[in-house]
Amino acid sequence: MNDVNIDILNTKKLYRELFNNILNSMPTLFEKLRPTCQSCEKINSCKINKTNPFQKFDENCKLKLWHKNIINALENDLSKDILYKLKEIEKDKELFICNRCTICCKFATSEFDYRTLKEKAQNGDKFAKQFTSIFQPYNDFSEAKKAYPDYVKMLEENLDDIDNVYFYYCKKLNENGLCSDYENRLQICRDFPNNPLVLLPKCCGYKEWKEKHHMEALLSHATIEIIDFYIKKLKN
Numbered sequence: 687m688n689d690v691n692i693d694i695l696n697t698k699k700l701y702r703e704l705f706n707n708i709l710n711s712m713p714t715l716f717e718k719l720r721p722t723c724q725s726c727e728k729i730n731s732c733k734i735n736k737t738n739p740f741q742k743f744d745e746n747c748k749l750k751l752w753h754k755n756i757i758n759a760l761e762n763d764l765s766k767d768i769l770y771k772l773k774e775i776e777k778d779k780e781l782f783i784c785n786r787c788t789i790c791c792k793f794a795t796s797e798f799d800y801r802t803l804k805e806k807a808q809n810g811d812k813f814a815k816q817f818t819s820i821f822q823p824y825n826d827f828s829e830a831k832k833a834y835p836d837y838v839k840m841l842e843e844n845l846d847d848i849d850n851v852y853f854y855y856c857k858k859l860n861e862n863g864l865c866s867d868y869e870n871r872l873q874i875c876r877d878f879p880n881n882p883l884v885l886l887p888k889c890c891g892y893k894e895w896k897e898k899h900h901m902e903a904l905l906s907h908a909t910i911e912i913i914d915f916y917i918k919k920l921k922n
């Protein structure tokens with residue numbers, strides 16, 4: 687079980703590249719959405735920078751519609767496309783099955799320590815509530831490393847600060863290393879892996895699904911982050 691922030695950190699360099707490419711393409715989109723200046727009576731004294739949508743326009747200025755056009759394109763076109771893509775990815779997951787190797791039960795990661803997760807659970811965070819009801823932190827890093835050395839090695843190679851990653855195991859695992867309550871497992875267990883960015887062991891039944899959609903998922907997450915940024919900027 688992982689949270690998406692950790693998964694993105696795993697692919698930090700590639701994610702940054704994709705993020706910058708999308709960010710650099712935004713001015714071209716904004717330019718296409720710019721309303722035409724109507725050369726109103728203020729044309730001779732107009733000081734508006736017609737290449738910058740992020741400014742306050744006069745009430746009667748036609749360029750005032752620019753904000754609305756951008757918000758509309760981000761919220762109604764781009765966001766819907768991404769949502770559609772993510773739903774397709776999720777639907778495709780139904781073609782794959784969990785082979786019950788239990789590695790995700792023996793080894794879960796979070797950017798939060800146990801106390802913070804408990805606090806989040808008490809404050810109503812549904813994921814944290816389910817997670818802390820079954821997962822326990824490993825006593826120390828070396829104990830976690832023994833459970834899944836390949837994953838820890840990969841984190842060590844990719845993360846600037848591995849001290850900010852916390853490792854957990856499920857207390858419902860029995861002495862044979864299997865889930866003792868599989869039929870009644872929680873939604874977070876049923877949903878795993880909940881996105882194709884999750885690092886999966888070679889034996890995982892969803893490995894092929896992950897590889898198939900990894901790039902699309904990274905692109906979608908980067909685009910969502912950029913859309914949120916611009917919508918907040920325009921609405922504030």
Ligand code: SF4
Pocket residue numbers: 788790791820856857858859864865866867868871872875
């Ligand atoms: S409850 Fe069962 S399926 Fe869920 S994480 Fe624990 S051992 Fe795995």
Ligand code: SF4
Pocket residue numbers: 783784785786787788789790791878879886887889890891892
């Ligand atoms: S096959 Fe994948 S989802 Fe199923 S238990 Fe193993 S790691 Fe978890």
